[in-house]
Amino acid sequence: MSLLSLRDVRVQFNTAGGVVRAVNGVSLDLAVGETLGLVGESGCGKSTLGKAIMKLVPVSGGEIVVEGVDIAPLSGEQLTGMRRKVQMIFQDPYGSLNPRSTVGRSVAQPLVLAGWKAGATAERVETLLRWVGLPSDAKQRYPHEFSGGQRQRIGIARALALSPKLIICDEPVSALDVSVRAQVINLLEDLKSEFGVSYLFISHDLSVVEHIADRVAVMYLGMLFEVGGRDQIWKSPQHPYTRALLAAAPIANPKLARARQRTVLQGELPSPLNPPPGCPFNSRCPMAQDRCRVEKPVLRPVANGAQAACHFV
Amino acid sequence: MSGQALPLEITDLRTTLFTRRGEMKAVDGLSLTVGAGETVALVGESGCGKSLSALSVMRLLPDPPARIVGGQVRLNGRDIVPLPEETMLGIRGKEIGMIFQDPISSLNPVATVEKQIVEVLMTHTELGRGQARVRAHELLELVGMPDAARRLDAYPHQLSGGMCQRVVIAMAIACSPSVLIADEPTTALDVTVQAQVLALLKKLQADAGMAMIFITHDLGVVAETADRVVVMYAGRKVEEASVDELFENPLHPYTVGLIGATPTPGAERAERLADIPGMVPPLNALPQGCAFAPRCKRVMDRCLTEKPALTVPGPGRLVACFAAQGG
Numbered sequence A: 001m002s003l004l005s006l007r008d009v010r011v012q013f014n015t016a017g018g019v020v021r022a023v024n025g026v027s028l029d030l031a032v033g034e035t036l037g038l039v040g041e042s043g044c045g046k047s048t049l050g051k052a053i054m055k056l057v058p059v060s061g062g063e064i065v066v067e068g069v070d071i072a073p074l075s076g077e078q079l080t081g082m083r084r085k086v087q088m089i090f091q092d093p094y095g096s097l098n099p100r101s102t103v104g105r106s107v108a109q110p111l112v113l114a115g116w117k118a119g120a121t122a123e124r125v126e127t128l129l130r131w132v133g134l135p136s137d138a139k140q141r142y143p144h145e146f147s148g149g150q151r152q153r154i155g156i157a158r159a160l161a162l163s164p165k166l167i168i169c170d171e172p173v174s175a176l177d178v179s180v181r182a183q184v185i186n187l188l189e190d191l192k193s194e195f196g197v198s199y200l201f202i203s204h205d206l207s208v209v210e211h212i213a214d215r216v217a218v219m220y221l222g223m224l225f226e227v228g229g230r231d232q233i234w235k236s237p238q239h240p241y242t243r244a245l246l247a248a249a250p251i252a253n254p255k256l257a258r259a260r261q262r263t264v265l266q267g268e269l270p271s272p273l274n275p276p277p278g279c280p281f282n283s284r285c286p287m288a289q290d291r292c293r294v295e296k297p298v299l300r301p302v303a304n305g306a307q308a309a310c311h312f313v
Numbered sequence B: 001m002s003g004q005a006l007p008l009e010i011t012d013l014r015t016t017l018f019t020r021r022g023e024m025k026a027v028d029g030l031s032l033t034v035g036a037g038e039t040v041a042l043v044g045e046s047g048c049g050k051s052l053s054a055l056s057v058m059r060l061l062p063d064p065p066a067r068i069v070g071g072q073v074r075l076n077g078r079d080i081v082p083l084p085e086e087t088m089l090g091i092r093g094k095e096i097g098m099i100f101q102d103p104i105s106s107l108n109p110v111a112t113v114e115k116q117i118v119e120v121l122m123t124h125t126e127l128g129r130g131q132a133r134v135r136a137h138e139l140l141e142l143v144g145m146p147d148a149a150r151r152l153d154a155y156p157h158q159l160s161g162g163m164c165q166r167v168v169i170a171m172a173i174a175c176s177p178s179v180l181i182a183d184e185p186t187t188a189l190d191v192t193v194q195a196q197v198l199a200l201l202k203k204l205q206a207d208a209g210m211a212m213i214f215i216t217h218d219l220g221v222v223a224e225t226a227d228r229v230v231v232m233y234a235g236r237k238v239e240e241a242s243v244d245e246l247f248e249n250p251l252h253p254y255t256v257g258l259i260g261a262t263p264t265p266g267a268e269r270a271e272r273l274a275d276i277p278g279m280v281p282p283l284n285a286l287p288q289g290c291a292f293a294p295r296c297k298r299v300m301d302r303c304l305t306e307k308p309a310l311t312v313p314g315p316g317r318l319v320a321c322f323a324a325q326g327g
Helices: A046-053 A076-083 A103-113 A118-131 A136-140 A148-160 A178-195 A206-211 A230-235 A240-248 A256-257 B050-058 B087-092 B112-124 B129-142 B161-171 B191-208 B219-225 B242-248 B253-261 B303-305
Strands: A004-013 A018-030 A035-039 A061-066 A086-089 A165-169 A198-203 A214-221 A222-228 B008-017 B022-034 B040-042 B066-075 B096-099 B179-183 B209-217 B228-233 B237-243
Touching: A004 A046, A004 B050, A004 B096, A018 A046, A018 A061, A018 A222, A035 A206, A035 B303, A046 A165, A046 A198, A076 A086, A086 A148, A103 A118, A103 A148, A118 A136, A148 A165, A148 A178, A148 A240, A178 B253, A198 B237, A198 B242, A206 B219, A214 A230, A214 B096, A214 B209, A222 A230, A222 A240, A222 B161, A230 A240, A230 B022, A240 B191, A256 B219, A256 B242, B008 B050, B022 B040, B022 B050, B022 B209, B022 B237, B040 B050, B050 B179, B050 B209, B087 B237, B096 B161, B112 B129, B112 B161, B129 B161, B129 B219, B161 B191, B191 B219, B209 B219, B209 B253, B219 B242, B228 B253, B237 B242, B237 B253
Parallel strands: A035 A198, A035 A214, A086 A165, A165 A198, B040 B209, B040 B228, B096 B179, B179 B209
Antiparallel strands: A004 A018, A004 A061, A214 A222, B008 B022, B008 B066, B228 B237
8 A cells, every 4th residue: 555645636726817727637656665756847836746745735636645544635633643644844944943932842842732741742852853963952942043954954853753654855955055965865864764754855956856766756837747766767767858857957977967968958837827738848848749739648657667648658 | 468368367365254243254365267268166065155256256245244355356467356346337247247146136127128238238338229229139039038029128027037047148248258257047947947058158158258157056067067166165265176187086075075965866876975064164163274174084183273275286286185185
C-alpha cells in the first residue's frame, strides 16, 4: 500500500482575472520510505500541491489518500489526527517560526496540541533538538538569534515532533548558502535512514533533487508531465519538457558543461490564467503538432517503467 | 597608454562598513583584472563581500555605512575611485554597465520600457529622440525580447521576470560599455529562462568583446560562464584560477568544500555531500588569523594567529592558505 496516493487532485483559485487551475488533475503515489522529488518552474503548482496534501489550501476535487484514508473531505478533529502523519517544512525558515515564541515553545507546540504532558514534552524537545544538531540551550532562545541554516533545523525538529510518516519539504534549502545547504540535505538524509520517514521533496533545483530523490515527478502548469525513477529521468528523460529542463540546468563541471549539446528552450511559461488549449506545453515544445493544440495528453506508462504525458513519446 | 590598459584593473580595494557596532572590512584588499572578452566569476556565500565589491567598482555604495577607504579601480586605465559623482554619472551606463539580481526593482515602475532605454541613450550618446527610439527597438530585438515592437510600450509590471531582465540587459549594453558587471543576474529566474539569459550574455559579450565580472553563488553557473574564477571569503580573495583548474584541482580548503557541497549530476548515489561545518563568521567578529580557520579541515596552529597572504602555486593561480602552501 502506498503511504500517500493522490488521485486526480485539483486545486483552483478564483482570481479577479479568472479561474487559475493551479493543480489540474494530479495522480501520484509515494511509497513508504521513499523520497519523491517534485520539480518544475515557478507557477507550475508544485508548492500548491504540497499545501493541498496538508489541506492548507482548499482542495476542489480528487482524493488524497494517506495510509488508506481519503483526507480530502475531512475537517476538524479527524483532520488533526491525520496531520500527525504528515508534516511540512517550508522554504523560509524565519517566516515559518513565530518570532515572539522561544524555539522550545515552537518545537513543543505540536506535542502540546496532541495532549502530551509537560514532563514528556520537555524531554521530547531535548531529544528533537539533539537529533537536528542544535545545542540544548537553543530552546530558551528566539528565532532571530539563529542563522538561516539553524532555523531550518528548528523547523525540521518541529516537523519531527510527532514522528510523522511523511514530511513535505517545500524548497527547504533554496534560501540557504551552499555549504549550509549541504548540511541540511545531509541532515534530512540521516533522519530518513534513522527513522524511515518519507519525503515529498519540492524543489526547482534539479541538482539537489537528483542527489536526494529516489523517484521524480515533473510538473508543468498544474499537471504532471513525467514520473519516473531518478536514474531513468536523468539518463533517459522521455517528455520533451523534462529533456529541456535537464538541458537548461547548469552543471558544476566546466568540461561537461562545454561538451553537452544544449538546446535552449524558447519562450517562457504561459500565464496559468490562460493556458494554451490541448497540451499546456505546446507553445514552447519543439515537437508540437496539430494534435497537441487540441488534445490534452494524459499520463501513461512509457519505456523503462516511466510515465509521461505526451502524444509522441 | 590607454590603448594597452586592461578594461578593468582593481588594486588592493578596501571597502569598510562604518556601523554602530564598529568598523567592518567588507572588502579587504581585493585585486583583480579583467581582460577584453574575458569573464571573471566572483564566487562566495552571503556576506563574503562579492556584491559590495561590485558596488564599489560602480561607485554605488550605500554611504553611510559603506565607503571605499583604499585602493584603485582602473577603468580603461583611469582610476575612478577619486572621481566626483558628476563624472561618475557620465561613466556609469556608458563605460561600465551593470545588471542586478532583481530585474523588476532595477526598472522604473512608472516608465515604459521604451522611455527607460531612450533615457540611457540620450544621456550618454548624441542620438536625438527619434533615433534613440529606433535604437531602443533594435536593442530589444538584440536581447531576444519576444514581440519586441509591442513591448516598447509596456510597463515593467506587465512583463515577466525574464523579460524585465532582458530590458535591464538592453539598457546595460545600450552604449557598448567595455565592462559589464552582472550581480547574480539569473538567480531570480527559472532554470529554462536562466539558460536563455546566460546564453544571451555570452553571445553579447563575445560579439562586443566586453570584459565581464559575473557574481554568483552558484557553481553550476560559474562552470557554464566563467573563464577565470575568484573565490572570496569574509571580504578577501582566497583563491583564483582558470575555471578548468579550479574545478579539477581546487587548492583552498574552502573551494574544496564549496565544490564538495554542490551535487554534480551522475554522481554515485551513496555519496554524502561534503558539508562545511559551521557558518560564515560575522564581519565584526572575524577570527584573528585566517577567517576560514574555525571551519577548516586542514587547520594548523599558525592559521589561528596569522592571516595567510596570497601566494602563486602555479602559473595563473593564486591561493591564500598555509596548508595549501605546504605549511
